[in-house]
Each structure stands twice: as C-alpha cells, then as structure tokens.
Amino acid sequence: MLDIRDKRILEELQGDATVAVADLADTVGLSVSACWRRIKALEDHGLIARRVALIDRRRANVGxxxxxxxxxxxxxxxxxxxxxxxxxxxxxxxxxxxxxxxxxxxxxxxxxxxxxxxxxxxxxxxxxxxxxxxxxxxxxxxxxxxxxxxxxx
CATH class of the missing domain: 3.30.70.920 (Lrp/AsnC effector binding domain/regulation of amino acid metabolism (RAM) domain)
Known part of the structure; x- marks a missing residue:
C-alpha cells in the first residue's frame, strides 16, 4: 500500500518525469536520499513501469x-x-x-x-x-x- 508521500511522488512524476530529485524531494517534504529511495522502490516494485517523453502529435505530423x-x-x-x-x-x-x-x-x-x-x-x-x-x-x-x-x- 502506498502512503501519501509515495502518491505525491507519483503524481509529480506523472506530470513531469524529468523533475530533479532535489526539487521533487522539496515538493513532497523528504530529504533527497529518502525521496530517491522511494522512487527506486517504486521502480523495483514495477509501479513505475518506465519513464518516457510524450511527443506532441501535431508537431510530429500525426494529428x-x-x-x-x-x-x-x-x-x-x-x-x-x-x-x-x-x-x-x-x-x-x-x-x-x-x-x-x-x-x-x-x-x-x-x-x-x-x-x-x-x-x-x-x-x-x-x-x-x-x-x-x-x-x-x-x-x-x-x-x-x-x-x-x-x-x-
């Protein structure tokens, strides 16, 4: 079961997976190392399946x-x-x-x-x-x- 900080981390990463861990840690109220450990655990458990770039379809001419x-x-x-x-x-x-x-x-x-x-x-x-x-x-x-x-x- 996820706690409130795990959910906040996931919400933030869903909005921008490129956010610096230090900035994310500050946003969710954790130390950088604690935040990094939680992200790693979420990845290890498969909840974070992968991180991708979302391409603007219209700019890629597939609108x-x-x-x-x-x-x-x-x-x-x-x-x-x-x-x-x-x-x-x-x-x-x-x-x-x-x-x-x-x-x-x-x-x-x-x-x-x-x-x-x-x-x-x-x-x-x-x-x-x-x-x-x-x-x-x-x-x-x-x-x-x-x-x-x-x-x-």
Missing amino acids: TTVFVGVRTSRHSIEWLEAFRKAISDIPEIVEAYRLTGEIDYLLRLVVPSVEIYDAVYKQLITRLDFTDITSFIAMEEMKFTTAIPLRYA
Missing part, C-alpha cells in the same frame, strides 16, 4: 486519431496470436485492446491523414481476414492524459 473496431468470426488462440503479430510492426497503431461485446478488438491509430490510414487499413486486410472493420475518425480530442488516478493504489 489525426482513428479508432478502429475489429470484428472476427474466429475466436481461437491461433487467430489472436496472428492478429497480435499482424499489428505489432505497424507503428501507426499505438494502442490495441481485446474487448467484450460486439467489437472484438479496438485499435487506436495516429496518422497524418485519412490517406495514410487507408494504407494502414490495406496492410491489415492483406495480413488477416476480418468479419468487419469499422473506423471512427476523431473530430476533437476532448480529454487526453497519461496520468492514472492514484486514489486506488
């Missing part, structure tokens, strides 16, 4: 987000693994989920244009057979965060 719902009539481990392999080397697919309900898989893609999405779509349909692929082009990003709620931790 269009497309959600793709995939349905299949095949529900076997072999098909699942083939699907996992089919999407693994397509960098425009930044998230993929297996779902319950009417849609079997949900993909999130970031692309510069609908034409590039169409090229990715063609890659997918040449790799596997699908029952249905439904695309949803995002008109507006209303909320985006990589920060997770820590009140349950």
Whole structure:
C-alpha cells in the first residue's frame, strides 16, 4: 500500500518525469536520499513501469486519431496470436485492446491523414481476414492524459 508521500511522488512524476530529485524531494517534504529511495522502490516494485517523453502529435505530423473496431468470426488462440503479430510492426497503431461485446478488438491509430490510414487499413486486410472493420475518425480530442488516478493504489 502506498502512503501519501509515495502518491505525491507519483503524481509529480506523472506530470513531469524529468523533475530533479532535489526539487521533487522539496515538493513532497523528504530529504533527497529518502525521496530517491522511494522512487527506486517504486521502480523495483514495477509501479513505475518506465519513464518516457510524450511527443506532441501535431508537431510530429500525426494529428489525426482513428479508432478502429475489429470484428472476427474466429475466436481461437491461433487467430489472436496472428492478429497480435499482424499489428505489432505497424507503428501507426499505438494502442490495441481485446474487448467484450460486439467489437472484438479496438485499435487506436495516429496518422497524418485519412490517406495514410487507408494504407494502414490495406496492410491489415492483406495480413488477416476480418468479419468487419469499422473506423471512427476523431473530430476533437476532448480529454487526453497519461496520468492514472492514484486514489486506488
């Protein structure tokens, strides 16, 4: 179970993982060495999975987000693994989920244009057979965060 200082450390790091340990220690009311030990323990326990740079999608020319719902009539481990392999080397697919309900898989893609999405779509349909692929082009990003709620931790 995390205490209040661990949660504060995580909240601060979710906002800026490049913050100096000395500054973070001051913010959460710990010595530098105690703060560093807590960060190390959070990493060792896997709560901090990795530290990354968040790239501005529009400045990187991938400002269009497309959600793709995939349905299949095949529900076997072999098909699942083939699907996992089919999407693994397509960098425009930044998230993929297996779902319950009417849609079997949900993909999130970031692309510069609908034409590039169409090229990715063609890659997918040449790799596997699908029952249905439904695309949803995002008109507006209303909320985006990589920060997770820590009140349950």
